[in-house]
Amino acid sequence: MLVDVDPWMRSGEPVPHLPAIHEALLRQRRISMVYRDSDDIRAGRTVDPAGLVAKAGVWYLVTAEPALLRVARVESCTVLDEPAHRPPGFDLEAAWSALREGVEARPRDLAVVAEARPEAAAMCRRLLARHLRNPAAGGTRLELSFNGVNHAVGSLLGLGTRLEVVEPPEVRDAMRAAALEVAAMYPM
Numbered sequence: 001m002l003v004d005v006d007p008w009m010r011s012g013e014p015v016p017h018l019p020a021i022h023e024a025l026l027r028q029r030r031i032s033m034v035y036r037d038s039d040d041i042r043a044g045r046t047v048d049p050a051g052l053v054a055k056a057g058v059w060y061l062v063t064a065e066p067a068l069l070r071v072a073r074v075e076s077c078t079v080l081d082e083p084a085h086r087p088p089g090f091d092l093e094a095a096w097s098a099l100r101e102g103v104e105a106r107p108r109d110l111a112v113v114a115e116a117r118p119e120a121a122a123m124c125r126r127l128l129a130r131h132l133r134n135p136a137a138g139g140t141r142l143e144l145s146f147n148g149v150n151h152a153v154g155s156l157l158g159l160g161t162r163l164e165v166v167e168p169p170e171v172r173d174a175m176r177a178a179a180l181e182v183a184a185m186y187p188m
Contacts, residue, residue, distance in 0.1 A: 012182070017071065017074045030080040030082045034074070049084055050062050083163045112168065113165070115166055116142060
């Protein structure tokens with residue numbers, strides 16, 4: 001059996017604090033950390049590590065609460081001399097399954113309509129497959145679902161000029177603002 005956890009077409013995330021987190025797990029010690037969430041908000045927190053999971057080349061820390069923390073978002077990490085507390089009978093596989101379902105089943109109630117260039121339509125459909133509202137539909141018009149404007153922009157901006165958001169206006173505006181931010185990084 002061969003397990004290759006490196007994701008296709010991109011390099012892995014830097015996880016400089018993975019060794020310390022692993023040490024805390026082995027020694028059953030609490031961790032004090034600064035964590036940056038998906039909204040880029042940093043906060044200090046102390047956690048009881050319960051397990052590490054690698055999914056598609058991305059490392060996650062499962063805590064005893066249980067909570068799911070992406071290891072690449074840990075900005076600082078100190079292994080404390082306090083014992084970690086885990087509920088009796090804690091089942092990492094069951095906790096991971098429940099946490100994963102919570103992430104994967106997030107409501108995607110933001111409808112986005114986009115028009116792909118004809119030569120890029122198949123590629124756009126393939127890359128956005130999990131967001132397609134009607135995967136069986138063909139053509140250049142894509143009806144998509146996201147769980148917010150930032151999620152939509154993050155998923156669509158990398159397609160550049162291969163795809164244009166038609167609606168809703170707030171996603172068009174956010175795409176324009178993000179594109180201008182990128183352009184400002186490269187002054188003439």
